[in-house]
Amino acid sequence: MLSIKNLHASIGDKEILKGINLEVKAGEVHAIMGPNGAGKSTLSAIIAGNENYEVTDGEIFLDNEDISELAPEERAHKGVFLSFQYPVEIPGVSVTNFMRTAINETRKANGQEEMPANEMLKVIREKSELLEIDRKFLSRSLNEGFSGGEKKRNEIFQMAMLEPKLAILDETDSGLDIDALRIVANGVNKLKSDKNAIVVITHYQRLLDYIVPDFVHVLYNGKIVKSGTKELAYELEEKGYDWIKQEQEA
């Protein structure tokens, strides 16, 4: 589904990604781990099309289509979803209205009719129950005054509403207490199917107890330096990232 080939990217003069290769198939969960500053968030931002970064080499394919040149919204319309580490506050636009706009713009781009209002309400009800979100919450301004946990839960709620092919969860566990973590992970697991794929970006192993990955990759200094199964995550947890650093520098 997602195929990244020799991806190099920089911001300004600074090269951040130095040749990333990654293959993610439908039905799989991949975890990308690594120390701070390794380029994890950059990688997720670039897959989603953030124009602040310049892709200097390499390609990104989604279902065999090169999406490297597409605008963020075009990638979203093709099924790329990024759960933000720091979701943005948008005062004056309610969660419901934001979702309605997002869904209908996506449908429009894919040549579909707008979703009828009653169906929209039904879907909103279903998905908010899945994330244990209070209905009152949905009429509040998007992310404005939300707690860290509420913001993350709201991200996964949006993922549930948009039903993406490829979901990238960028540090979704940061700022979550154990209950919120359970709710979020439970939501993600229910959305998982053999038709979509999930890439989990995280610093800690904790989230991976809940969202169990098929593969774990270690990103260090702009490159994937190690790949393995979920056991690799435990090894990292035990030995710390210094182990990777020493191995790389040796």
Next chain:
Amino acid sequence: MELKEKLISSFMAFEEQIDVHSELHDLRTAAIKNFENKGFPTKKEESWKYTSLNAILKNDFTVFPKSETSIEFKDVKKYFIHEIDTYKIVFIDGVFSSNLSSTTHQGLDVCLMSSALNKPKYKMVIDAYFNQIASKDESLTSLNTAFANEGAYINIPKKTVVQKPIEIMYFSTGNEAALLVQPRNLVIVGENSHVQIIERHQSLNENPVLTNSVTEIFAQKRAIVDFYKIQNDHLGANLIDNTYVSQKQESHVSVQTFSFGGNLTRNNLNFYHFGERLTSTLNGITIIGDKQHVDHYTLVHHAAPNCESFQDYKGIFSDNSTGVFNGKVYVEKEAQKTNAFQKSNNILLGDKSTINAKPQLEIFADDVKCSHGCTVGQLDETAMFYMQQRGIPKKEAKALLMYAFSNAVIENIKIPELKQRITKIIALKLGVKIGFDL
């Protein structure tokens, strides 16, 4: 002949054709003298540094429209808040239109300045209020005073909650090649009374119009006045709005200005305090493009203890448009425990758009809370990316963000139909149709 000379020479002719008592005559004579001395303001004056009237004054303005024109309601319905019942005071090229208006004398006066100025039964009120708070020094206000004859006269007795909003509407037909109109409004709101007023100046084609309007608002003890100004006019329209507010204790007056259009707009908005524990609110949204120019020049004069003032102005400027925000807060020595807040937030979208923002605080009391903040920025790129990531195209994302930016002011509109209208104008201005009513 230059406009100034033309006006001065028309003054005598003007006074001959109307029936005025001597006090008014004295006021007018003093006013025209002041205008004669000072002339039209130029950029040399500090308060007009960023706004030039030169190009506009070159038009050969007709000072008195030749005849009464009539307009069909259906042709101008869209400019009214027609979804609800309102009182209406409507003028066409400066002349009262009885068939478009809906005035009243039952329990309150919603009628014409010309009758208030000329009929003996209003003389006491006119003597007590007319030209009492308007500046006798500022030349454009003086020019208006000299020719003041027509406009809205609103007098609300005490303990009256006016059930319907009052719409004051000035249409310019463009029948004259260039027209100067000088409306004069007087609003008196009695103790414990409440009124909502909407004012709009609207030209019906592109012919140049210069409106030099003066409005005096008197809020008695505990009165509540919500005043909305809608400025969404053709590119030939120029508006100088001089509004003077006098507030007594525990009154609440808000003036909200929505500036979307016209060629040049200057809002001189002045609040004077004559009592304790009162609140003044000055809000504005400016969204302009092209070569449009909007200048907000505000003054809040705190003269009594325990009063509050809030100013919140949002501006979005595209293309070659220019904006000015000059906000003056004056706190006298007696005005202890004053809370005075001022905000001017601006977004520049065009490479050649400009905003000149200047807060001016003069504080002579020592126990006050005063703050001001001016920001100028571009749209938040992270927020744009966030919305695009959710599938909202760039243009719509931009519109949503700008709507969100102005939302704090929009939220303050207390008439739902007006709020809807303003959001619709904003969506139209931003050129988007968003999947829900903004």
